[in-house]
Amino acid sequence: MSLLLFIEQTLNGLQFGVMLFLMAAGLTLVFGVMGLINLAHGSLYMVGAFAAAAVAAATGSFLLALVASFVCAAFAGILIEFFIIRRLYDRDHLDQVLATFALILIFSEGTRWVFGSFPLFLDTPEWLSGTVMLPFGIEYSLYRLAIILVGLIVAAGLFWMIARTRVGIRIRAGENDREMIAVLGVNISLLYTFVFALGAALAGLAGALIGAIQSVQVGMGEPVLILAFVVVVIGGIGSISGAFVGAILVGLTDTLGRTMLPVFFGLFLEPSAATSLGASLSSMSIYLLMIGVLLFRPKGLFGGA
Amino acid sequence: MTKPLLDVRGVSKSFGAVQASTDINLDLREGEIHALIGPNGAGKSTLIKQIAGGLRPDSGTVFFDGQDITGLSTAARARLGMGRTFQISSLAMDYSVLQNVVLGALGRRGDIFRFFRPVMKDADLLATANQALEMVGLEDVKNFMTSELSHGQRRQLEVAVALTLSPKVFLMDEPMAGLGADGSRRLMELLGEFKQMAPILLVEHDMDAVFALADRISVLVYGKIIASGSVDDIRGNPIVRSAYLGEEIDA
Amino acid sequence: MRKEPLLNMALLIALLAFPLWAWVADEPFLITLTTRAIIFAIAGVGLNFALGFGGLVSFGHAAFFGLGGYVMGVLAFHAQTYTPVLDWPFVINGTKSMPIVWMVAIVLSGALAVAIGALSLRTSGVYFIMITLAFAQMLYYFTISWSTYGGEDGLSIYVRNDFPGLNTMDPIQYYAICYVLLLIVLGLVYAISKSAFGLALGASRQNEDRIQAVGQGPFGLYLTAFAISGAITGLAGVLHADLNRFVSPTMFSWHTSGEIMIFVILGGVGRVFGPVAGAVLFIVLEHTLGGLSEFWHIYLGAMLLGVVLFARGGLIGLIAGREVAHD
Numbered sequence: 078m079s080l081l082l083f084i085e086q087t088l089n090g091l092q093f094g095v096m097l098f099l100m101a102a103g104l105t106l107v108f109g110v111m112g113l114i115n116l117a118h119g120s121l122y123m124v125g126a127f128a129a130a131a132v133a134a135a136t137g138s139f140l141l142a143l144v145a146s147f148v149c150a151a152f153a154g155i156l157i158e159f160f161i162i163r164r165l166y167d168r169d170h171l172d173q174v175l176a177t178f179a180l181i182l183i184f185s186e187g188t189r190w191v192f193g194s195f196p197l198f199l200d201t202p203e204w205l206s207g208t209v210m211l212p213f214g215i216e217y218s219l220y221r222l223a224i225i226l227v228g229l230i231v232a233a234g235l236f237w238m239i240a241r242t243r244v245g246i247r248i249r250a251g252e253n254d255r256e257m258i259a260v261l262g263v264n265i266s267l268l269y270t271f272v273f274a275l276g277a278a279l280a281g282l283a284g285a286l287i288g289a290i291q292s293v294q295v296g297m298g299e300p301v302l303i304l305a306f307v308v309v310v311i312g313g314i315g316s317i318s319g320a321f322v323g324a325i326l327v328g329l330t331d332t333l334g335r336t337m338l339p340v341f342f343g344l345f346l347e348p349s350a351a352t353s354l355g356a357s358l359s360s361m362s363i364y365l366l367m368i369g370v371l372l373f374r375p376k377g378l379f380g381g382a
Numbered sequence: 383m384t385k386p387l388l389d390v391r392g393v394s395k396s397f398g399a400v401q402a403s404t405d406i407n408l409d410l411r412e413g414e415i416h417a418l419i420g421p422n423g424a425g426k427s428t429l430i431k432q433i434a435g436g437l438r439p440d441s442g443t444v445f446f447d448g449q450d451i452t453g454l455s456t457a458a459r460a461r462l463g464m465g466r467t468f469q470i471s472s473l474a475m476d477y478s479v480l481q482n483v484v485l486g487a488l489g490r491r492g493d494i495f496r497f498f499r500p501v502m503k504d505a506d507l508l509a510t511a512n513q514a515l516e517m518v519g520l521e522d523v524k525n526f527m528t529s530e531l532s533h534g535q536r537r538q539l540e541v542a543v544a545l546t547l548s549p550k551v552f553l554m555d556e557p558m559a560g561l562g563a564d565g566s567r568r569l570m571e572l573l574g575e576f577k578q579m580a581p582i583l584l585v586e587h588d589m590d591a592v593f594a595l596a597d598r599i600s601v602l603v604y605g606k607i608i609a610s611g612s613v614d615d616i617r618g619n620p621i622v623r624s625a626y627l628g629e630e631i632d633a
Numbered sequence: 634m635r636k637e638p639l640l641n642m643a644l645l646i647a648l649l650a651f652p653l654w655a656w657v658a659d660e661p662f663l664i665t666l667t668t669r670a671i672i673f674a675i676a677g678v679g680l681n682f683a684l685g686f687g688g689l690v691s692f693g694h695a696a697f698f699g700l701g702g703y704v705m706g707v708l709a710f711h712a713q714t715y716t717p718v719l720d721w722p723f724v725i726n727g728t729k730s731m732p733i734v735w736m737v738a739i740v741l742s743g744a745l746a747v748a749i750g751a752l753s754l755r756t757s758g759v760y761f762i763m764i765t766l767a768f769a770q771m772l773y774y775f776t777i778s779w780s781t782y783g784g785e786d787g788l789s790i791y792v793r794n795d796f797p798g799l800n801t802m803d804p805i806q807y808y809a810i811c812y813v814l815l816l817i818v819l820g821l822v823y824a825i826s827k828s829a830f831g832l833a834l835g836a837s838r839q840n841e842d843r844i845q846a847v848g849q850g851p852f853g854l855y856l857t858a859f860a861i862s863g864a865i866t867g868l869a870g871v872l873h874a875d876l877n878r879f880v881s882p883t884m885f886s887w888h889t890s891g892e893i894m895i896f897v898i899l900g901g902v903g904r905v906f907g908p909v910a911g912a913v914l915f916i917v918l919e920h921t922l923g924g925l926s927e928f929w930h931i932y933l934g935a936m937l938l939g940v941v942l943f944a945r946g947g948l949i950g951l952i953a954g955r956e957v958a959h960d
Contacts, residue, residue, distance in 0.1 A: 182934030357778025364767035461848035472842040489847025500827040
């Protein structure tokens with residue numbers, strides 16, 4: 078396996094990780110601040126992708142499509158937060174799992190009803206297509222590079238918001254002691270809706286960005302959702318840094334595993350067996366990673382406030 | 383002098399920079415009520431956890447009935463005969479009063495891993511349970527749901543469950559908390575009756591109860607026992623007055 | 634007489650009368666539909682034992698459902714291809730005998746549950762939910778890649794397994810087998826719920842300080858409950874695979890875990906017959922609503938949402954009222 082391929086796959090892993098971070102950030106915030114497990118997060122990812130596909134088809138503008146994904150997902154988030162999610166804050170995890178699972182059903186079938194069962198297409202825009210030359214003579218997809226950049230910018234923005242703004246202070250305080258900040262006069266209701274909508278918007282954006290390189294279809298959010306949860310658990314609930322580190326770890330493990338494990342097995346197994354064994358082991362590897370982390374750090378790498 | 387049933391020697395515990403318990407020496411003898419008092423934040427809960435289980439001291443030993451129990455689990459200590467009531471009632475709220483007490487009797491007998499006989503028809507367990515309920519005066523409400531009981535009744539129920547263990551000692555963490563005059567009086571009578579059965583280590587804030595019931599008092603302030611002795615000793619002790627009782631009287 | 638036992642009896646009678654009527658009316662499809670409900674009910678009874686009685690929110694029970702299914706699939710595959718499952722160190726042949734397959738599935742599912750439980754029960758709360766999910770996911774991806782037994786496409790079994798003295802391909806006879814198994818499982822769970830173990834498990838679920846204060850550590854209780862729970866759900870997996878004569882990795886998916894949870898919640902968590910009511914309700918909905926609209930999952934979702942938000946006791950809770958203390 079060539080060094081070039083390795084570097085390219087590492088970049089892919091980073092890109093995947095950065096997208097996972099967009100998903101995981103929302104999840105970990107919602108869990109950290111409101112104590113809520115939200116399975117419907119994957120549906121918000123899907124909503125963003127569909128919104129982007131629809132707008133792109135209607136206007137031809139990718140940028141508008143991205144904005145649409147952000148806004149629509151945020152709006153969907155506000156809607157479900159207002160009508161359903163806020164009733165779940167005081168409930169136990171089982172209720173939250175079931176209620177948000179119900180939302181998945183509603184979102185998925187609802188989307189299928191509106192858009193049909195066939196995947197939609199979202200194309201990468203002209204000005205982002207093609208490849209770019211990186212050091213070491215590596216040709217890499219411009220679009221994927223752009224995704225990595227966007228992801229890093231969002232991460233920086235989130236870090237800044239949490240650390241430096243008043244909203245950020247309230248979020249951090251809320252993670253530590255929910256009752257206290259309510260008593261101190263912070264409008265909890267608004268804060269919660271904001272956090273939820275922010276998470277939703279980020280998920281929607283991720284959906285749109287990925288939708289351009291994969292396909293936009295019902296159920297696209299679910300594999301990502303599970304991975305995002307794994308990221309949150311590895312990183313530690315409520316921690317943005319944890320989500321970032323966890324996401325990069327998972328992204329790299331998954332991508333590099335997929336390419337390297339079959340190669341590794343190919344050394345002593347026949348090609349088809351090597352590929353399938355490698356593929357399945359790499360999908361398992363993330364869970365093994367999570368289980369491993371939990372057994373040594375039961376609250377995740379950065380968790381346990 | 384008989385050997386103490388519970389003997390806490392040199393127990394210390396710190397959490398980072400906070401010294402929660404410093405070189406605590408405490409014992410509990412047959413037939414006595416030994417009260418542990420101290421202002422809020424003195425480290426009483428931390429100490430109780432190190433005695434009853436759940437927290438391991440950094441140094442020091444806890445002896446129970448001659449045995450070193452410092453490393454034992456909470457459940458193991460309960461099995462050895464350490465009866466306990468909790469500061470915040472820890473009862474199975476969805477169960478009836480009788481079920482909670484039968485649970486205690488079952489724990490005492492130890493055969494929990496039986497899967498086929500209906501436990502609430504077990505004559506042996508029912509006898510122990512009913513006896514405990516009678517001792518605390520709750521036999522009339524035995525079929526009520528625990529969630530339906532008043533606060534005072536729940537306190538009594540906790541004592542009843544602790545009784546089914548045939549405990550060798552009682553560890554009671556603020557049993558009077560939240561009780562009105564009536565409830566306090568009833569509980570005080572019970573405690574006075576039970577101390578012969580098993581000595582009581584009583585953590586309490588209610589000074590009237592403490593002075594009325596205690597044979598000995600130890601005062602815990604900032605993780606240290608600053609004084610220990612009879613009721614009169616403590617009442618007259620100037621260090622205690624200024625550290626604790628002085629504030630109480632002014633308040 | 635209190636309402637809940639009456640309701641339970643009514644359910645059992647309905648599950649007996651309806652397929653008998655369908656048999657007389659020559660509607661084999663409806664018999665099979667009932668059988669499906671019964672199998673789902675068994676899966677739900679298994680999960681409910683851990684979830685409802687033990688308070689263990691397992692989002693990975695598909696692991697046991699799938700394992701049961703694949704036990705059946707693998708053993709039947711080797712039987713129908715006349716190849717041994719294992720050559721070394723000792724020979725294990727395939728089999729299509731139901732009682733044997735059930736035994737193997739129950740034992741292996743129980744063992745898997747002990748393994749998963751031993752690791753997962755070191756965590757709690759959302760971590761427990763995630764770790765149980767992770768184990769099921771691993772099995773899901775593993776079976777997808779295991780091409781010997783079909784991989785992603787799954788495995789078809791030509792004929793239903795055998796049961797001595799019966800023609801198992803006959804819908805009414807297979808239904809009868811499943812119905813009897815449901816009765817046995819329900820009887821078992823009911824007996825345990827009233828036993829010393831049941832009392833202790835419920836106490837631990839409500840308050841772990843309490844169970845420790847009477848001298849019992851929660852871990853042993855939870856692990857035992859989880860093992861029994863896994864074994865029962867594993868049995869359901871065998872029956873499901875046998876009914877459809879097909880196994881696939883989907884049996885391990887988290888959607889399956891979610892569906893089993895739906896049966897339990899719709900019917901009423903913690904009620905012995907809850908999963909029976911829930912499974913019946915699910916099948917009825919699937920059949921009626923599914924006939925009306927291909928998007929019936931929306932209605933299922935809405936109903937589930939409604940139950941979670943407003944009718945916590947599920948169907949049985951709604952009809953029979955608040956749970957009373959057993960005496």
